[in-house]
Amino acid sequence: MFEPNALWVVAGTSVLGLTSGIIGSFAFLRKRGLMGDVLSHAALPGICLAFMVTGTKNMFAFLIGALLTGLVASFAINFITAHSRIKEDTALGLTLSVFFGLGIVLLTQIQHSPNGNQSGLDKFLFGQAAAIIQSDLLWLGIISLLLITLCALFFKELKLLSFDPAFAKSIGFPLRPLEFLFMLLLVTTVVIGLQAAGVILMAALLITPAAAARYWTERLGQMVVIAACFGGLSGLLGSWISTFGTQLSTGPIIVLSSTALFFLSMLCAPRRGLIAKGWRAARLKTKLAEEAALTALYAWMERNQQPAIPESELPAILLEAKLSPKQLDNLVRKGWLCRQDGELTFSETGWKEAYNTTLFQRLMEVWAMYETSIDSPVPLQEVGRKEEFPAQLRRTLLGLLHRHQHAPRYLPDHLAPSEQGGFL
């Protein structure tokens, strides 16, 4: 499917995506997503300095230079936020732009200097995925493997750092070295990615796969794996798509692939996705409306001690309960309500549902009144549905309901609630 050269590109970008997905997950959880952006900009002066010192385009020297300026940049951000009233976002933007400006100054100076052999330095800005060759891939692979191994070794520590640094500190964890290790991992990832991917792509590769993975799981281990897959997949997809057109540069296409994966996750993820959330919200809304209609109708019957409501009374009831006639139609369709001879009455299941719902609401009301004096296995606030109501409280609360003469007081003759109140 691929020519050998294209194969190196595909492999390189996939490995890169995979690694940055893993490291990016931790950055994402620490809300340091924009650090990738800052570090990749801050690498420029380091690369230029390395070139000025060595005079050659040595990949390893570039790595060291970029690593140094990246660490200086992250130190500067921490220093500025800790020792002045500058907020973090300003410190990020400030460091990013000043380091980048410095990089531009050095870059242009190199370009203007007689020491010619400078072409290609600025490729670090946009990256040249298409120029990945076998030896680059070897480097990329070795460093990636090292990064992933470090991540695996320090997984527990990084997890603690991501979720609860205050707790980590309180149990005497060496927070500073760990913080430094994390920065080192982040900077190294950015630097190995820069040549292949460029500044903007690295910023995206670090955060977008992680943000997408967050939609699919609540567990860090799974999230890291999913982010790695998403990162690798966007590298693969991006470099594959860009083989179709000669003018298409690989980097931006990879960014767009990962963005597409992100939006896909945002929409379709099973629990946190927007579609699933919207569906749950819609179902909850119907259920609440249903309950509101049942209790409103039941309240009228209880007040008037009559088994049926004349249609002429309906508008007033609906208005009071803020319901629309459509919600009554829903109940009719469910077979809980019957319309006949200009009257509205419950079917047998309708009676049971209405009685149970009303009873549950009143039990909750009386529970709230006596909340402090009643021992319960679950707190009041956590009971949202009838099914979650703790069974052992039923008898006590029912007694209280009767004492307050608040128990539901109407049912047609052929129905009788059970001992525990309601219909089980």
Place this chain on the structure above:
Amino acid sequence: MNELWIILTGMLVASSCALLGCFLILRKMAMVGDAISHAVLPGIVVAFLVTGDRHSFPMLLGAAAFGLVTTLLIESLRKSGVQADAAISVTFTSLFSVGIILVSLFARQVDLDLDCVLYGEIIYVPWDTIIWNGLDWGPKAVWIVGTTLVLNALAILLFYKQLKLSAFDPAMAVALGIPVAFFHYLLMGLVSVTTVASFESVGAILVVAMLIVPAATAYLLTDRLSRMLLYSVLTGCLSAVTGYFLAGALDASVAGAMTVMAGVFFILALFLSPRHGIVTRWWQRMRLRRDLASHGE
């Protein structure tokens, strides 16, 4: 004369960016400014394809529209539960990528040099002049950036109270009936227009420096918004002037040197600001300690 035009352009860019930057910083939206300055790239390309001119009014409008799209996207991502840094990153990296792809797809029609968009070439400013009625009216860039400066200054003068309140206490502003959302989008619109107007002279990325760094310096120097605006403009202009000469001395990019000088002034303020400087505070603590010790004797 050319030197003067270049320095003037730099000062105009610095001033118009610094004015907006103050509000960005106070509202903790510095990185949104960064995002907008990247994300207007597709707007620039599309408007350029349509009009075929780098300095045109439709171009400013097109880019401003993209700036607002960026803001809207970031806001809606945040509202649907994406954390702030991720929302910003995802939005600007993808829009910027779209821009780069557009540039490479229409490379023949678009005479836009990506390097130029990103780092700017302020030294070419004096040669692109407006000729009208047979008279030379000065560089186009000066007119364009000057107009945005007037626009920004006008907006801030007119809505000073509203912008100030929504920067410091948005909840209070809402309670008083100030349309906070409108001023949010007004600010973002101005940021996009300013970015586009300045991108050719200082480059899209270095606009960020002018947006953030002088304003941050001013933030360290004073506690009053009116002074902060003034100081940020002053440090911005000072960075432009000194940056120009630094670039001359180093034989390097003018825009980059201006940024570096802005950074130098920030570092000075960080350590030596009369009230908030690190060295000043340390000095005050030392003096206090000495006073206390001498009282104890």
